[in-house]
Amino acid sequence: MTATLVRPAPEVVAERAREIHTALTGDPEIGRLERAVSQYTSDWDDFYGYPVIIEYDAVADAPGLFTEAIRAMAIKSAVWDLTGGDEQASELPLSVPVDTMTHAMMAQFSLLTRMMQRHSIQFVHMTDMEQGAAAWDHGDYTHQVYRAAFGPANDRYWIGADETERRRTVLDGVYGGIGVTERGKRVSIPLGVGDSTS
Numbered sequence: 001m002t003a004t005l006v007r008p009a010p011e012v013v014a015e016r017a018r019e020i021h022t023a024l025t026g027d028p029e030i031g032r033l034e035r036a037v038s039q040y041t042s043d044w045d046d047f048y049g050y051p052v053i054i055e056y057d058a059v060a061d062a063p064g065l066f067t068e069a070i071r072a073m074a075i076k077s078a079v080w081d082l083t084g085g086d087e088q089a090s091e092l093p094l095s096v097p098v099d100t101m102t103h104a105m106m107a108q109f110s111l112l113t114r115m116m117q118r119h120s121i122q123f124v125h126m127t128d129m130e131q132g133a134a135a136w137d138h139g140d141y142t143h144q145v146y147r148a149a150f151g152p153a154n155d156r157y158w159i160g161a162d163e164t165e166r167r168r169t170v171l172d173g174v175y176g177g178i179g180v181t182e183r184g185k186r187v188s189i190p191l192g193v194g195d196s197t198s
Contacts, residue, residue: 005089007141008082014148016078017071021149023119024070033111037069037104038062047175047184049100052159052167061156068157069101075145076124090124092145093136095158135161 007013024030038059050056050065072094080090094102105112106125116123136142138160146153159167168183175181179188 006083007079007089010141010144010148013075013078013082013145016081017074017145017149020077020081020119020121021071021074023121024074024115027115027118029111029115033105033108033115034063034066036108036111037066037101046100047180048096048168048171049103050097051171052164053097053156064154065097065101065157068095068098068154069105071146071150072098072142073102073105073123073125075142075149077121078145080122080124085122087124087126091126092142093134093140094142095136096164097157097159099136135164137161 027033050058050061053061072092076090076092079092080086083089102125106123112123115121134140136158138158143153143158146158172181172183175184179190180186181188
């Protein structure tokens with residue numbers, strides 16, 4: 001039997017999310033965090049997250065994605081606060097590109113730890129809680145809170161579930177031709193002749 005998630009009303013979460021967002025964007029290290037997450041280039045492989053954005057540009061899209069990720073994390077942190085630390089309720093579905101940017105944020109562990117401690121905020125991100133969960137979509141709980149807290153979502157980055165899957169299917173066809181399959185989990189590209197152990 002699956003337990004039903006109980007989350008606070010979107011308007012209540014939105015109010016707390018705005019408070020958290022204000023604290024985060026006013027933090028003395030917010031600029032450093034933005035620079036750090038924007039520096040992922042060849043060291044960060046991503047086949048199905050950012051590439052679902054049409055004409056994605058790692059440099060040009062970084063500021064917009066960062067804005068959306070900070071807002072998303074503020075919403076998730078607000079749910080955490082208002083549910084007494086319910087991790088399952090707080091692990092809200094996000095649009096795939098926004099979620100990918102939150103992964104880049106989570107990699108800045110020491111910096112995020114300082115920010116959480118300064119503002120008594122708990123960031124929430126657990127991949128095992130995402131498995132089997134519904135994909136983000138227009139009109140869902142996350143979207144309701146977002147609109148109440150920050151107004152209309154940026155359609156470039158908040159891509160609905162069906163359209164995300166359609167774009168990923170297109171990527172499947174492109175990547176499959178070069179040996180990238182299983183949504184990027186398996187890569188079979190000839191890298192040259194030689195001993196595979198060297």
